[in-house]
Amino acid sequence: MFKVQGAAHLSAPDSDQPAYRSPGLQLIFKRINNGDKINILDFGSPLANNVEFFSSYPCRLYIADWLQSLPLSDGCWAESPAFSPLFPELLSFDTKEQFDVILGWDIINYFDEDDIRRFSRFIAPYTKPDALCFFSVITQKNMAMQPAKYRIMAEDSLHCEQYDCDECPSPRFTQSRLLELMKEFQAHRSFLLQNGRQEQILRIR
């Protein structure tokens, strides 16, 4: 189980990485583009481009910024106690909000299996029946110790800004394993990309 710790030794995200085509994002934008006002929950950091992009659509964008909110101490992800006790504190809404789109990006790669089960149970009540949830699963053997920032460049294009940090083993969740852990969700589509990521689009059961 890996956990964000401290920003002290982090370098800036690598902005030289090229943008890549994201069929998962394209699917999300098809959902967003249906004309209805929708609620979007973004677990990522507040990025100017993403806010600008969503501003073209009638929506309410909730930025949870779990990358920033998870406990930090000394600059790397390391073995740590479970995150799940923090979930209610990190995502507290005044009212019973429900979302049409949930952008989890790559954060589940940094949860242990028990945290993923609890994460699934935790977000299920916030998820509308026809909502789409986007997760990027690392398929390479190793992954950066820090989750990336995903910058939306176009409806089908993402720019992944990875911190220049050490690597750790990736959990390499298969779709079947992920769905075993996230029992409240079912697979909608998945896309295996050449850049070592598999985009999982999930729906609530």
Next chain:
Amino acid sequence: MFGKPESEMQEPQTSKVPASSSSREQATIGSSIAIKGDLIGEEDLVVHGRLEGTVTLKQNSLLVGKDGHIKADVRARVIVVEGRVEGGLFGDEQVIIKKSGVVQGNIEAPRVALEDGCKFKGSIEMSVASSNAKPAAATGTNPGSGHKAEAVAIRK
């Protein structure tokens, strides 16, 4: 705005309070001052101190300086945050959160600009109708038909 070189990206307002059309007067709450209560005014305001309650500057602008800390719902024409705000930000024209800004609350404004690096937790309402709202300058691959709010990308 995507695809443009950074030099063409719109820069945020500087640390000066955006000039109000109705008044050029500007009040400052200094860093050693703490106020509790409802603040209503008709001049621009710069907050370097601490403010708790509500802030209403309907025709004017508010700048929360780097040392400023507001725990209140804020309504103003333009709101620029360099410091910390806990509460809702309701901008009749624009809300800008600068790189040093830390905001926890909801934003409603025809134009919302976030600098990369700012800390923000909350919601941004993208459906505030305004005659000033322009379509987001984007890639051309972004044909959302419901242009209501404009956000300005500022990458640092």
